[in-house]
Structures are given as structure tokens and as C-alpha cells.
Amino acid sequence: QAQTPQGAKAPEEKTTAVNDGSDFTIEKDETIDGVRYVTAVPSKIVCSVRIDIQLKGEVIDSVAYTKGCNGNAKGIGALIKGMTVDEAISRLKGITCGKRPTSCPDQLAKVLEKL
Numbered sequence: 001q002a003q004t005p006q007g008a009k010a011p012e013e014k015t016t017a018v019n020d021g022s023d024f025t026i027e028k029d030e031t032i033d034g035v036r037y038v039t040a041v042p043s044k045i046v047c048s049v050r051i052d053i054q055l056k057g058e059v060i061d062s063v064a065y066t067k068g069c070n071g072n073a074k075g076i077g078a079l080i081k082g083m084t085v086d087e088a089i090s091r092l093k094g095i096t097c098g099k100r101p102t103s104c105p106d107q108l109a110k111v112l113e114k115l
Contacts, residue, residue: 019045021102024110035061038115042107045100048073051108055115058085068104076105085112 021043028039036055042048048068054061060080065073080088089109097103102110 024107040111043102046104046107048104060088065104089113
């Protein structure tokens, strides 16, 4: 092994942070007249920039994505309307997009898990 001369700094090891999609944030979470309104900002590695969720109890009333794949986002919202939160999580969690370790549906599952 090479030794560092006395008083010299050892070279720093470079580490690369890997974004696993857990960098989403929940910006709003409020209940008005029995409807829970949640606004989340998904991970920076997905195409959507915002997810708006409305829940009535444990049932999803609506989901709308801002940006991202428009047709797919509308399809997700239509398919999970009326589904329980737990069922949506079980169906969407772990879905990836291309080489990304997460996706817009997976981000929704991650947000729902945090609620």
C-alpha cells in the first residue's frame, strides 16, 4: 500500500449518491368536509412535477398528475379511482420507468404509504 507523506492529506474517496426515488415531499395534507386533500412533489428523477390526491376515508376519490406522460397519468387516475389506499399501494409500489428505480405510479404509492 502506498503511504501518505507525513502532514499530507490522504486522497478523499469519491462517492456517488444514488437517487432511489425517496426524495419526494408532501406539500399539503388537509381535510375539508371529510375529504382529504394531499399535494405531493415527486422525486426529481420522474417526469411528473406534482401529484394531487383526494381521499374519502381510505378510498381514493381522485389522482391528478402535473406534467409527465399525460395519457398514462390520466389512466392511472381513472384506474385507481374508488380503490382503497392499501390496494393502490400494493399494485403500484415498485413499478420502475426505463432505467429509473422509480416511476410516477411508484411515487404515488410512496406518498400514500406516508399518509
